[in-house]
Amino acid sequence: MGAFEGECLSMDHARARVWREGNRWAIEVEIDGVPYTERAYADLASATHAIAQILRQQAGRDPDLDEQECSQCDKPLDLVACSQCGADAFMRTCGHGLDMRPIRIVDEALYCRTCRP
Numbered sequence: 001m002g003a004f005e006g007e008c009l010s011m012d013h014a015r016a017r018v019w020r021e022g023n024r025w026a027i028e029v030e031i032d033g034v035p036y037t038e039r040a041y042a043d044l045a046s047a048t049h050a051i052a053q054i055l056r057q058q059a060g061r062d063p064d065l066d067e068q069e070c071s072q073c074d075k076p077l078d079l080v081a082c083s084q085c086g087a088d089a090f091m092r093t094c095g096h097g098l099d100m101r102p103i104r105i106v107d108e109a110l111y112c113r114t115c116r117p
């Protein structure tokens with residue numbers, strides 16, 4: 001983690017940070033105290049754009065679809081969307097509890113509970 005902290009955004013239940021890491025920008029979005037994502041971007045504009053997108057998606061989503069962080073490993077959660085209706089949710093990126101995923105891959109496409117064939 002670099003010494004420089006670029007921006008700090010705060011909302012009721014969400015917090016986002018951007019910082020410089022070498023020649024990339026890293027972001028971390030924390031919603032309800034759970035850190036959801038952390039990635040590297042080539043420039044500050046795409047980093048802040050990504051944060052805005054995550055927060056906007058978070059605001060308009062059905063939180064029922066979200067998964068909790070995995071208790072068996074510490075792989076991060078990632079935002080995935082249903083290929084049919086566009087509903088999105090934070091899902092685990094690890095292989096634990098695959099049958100329990102609210103949005104999961106069927107025939108190589110992502111489906112939510114409602115759209116699953």
Ligand SMILES: [Zn+2]
Pocket residue numbers: 070071072073074075092094095096
């Ligand atoms: Zn896991």
Ligand SMILES: [Zn+2]
Pocket residue numbers: 082083084085086087111112113114115116
């Ligand atoms: Zn769907």
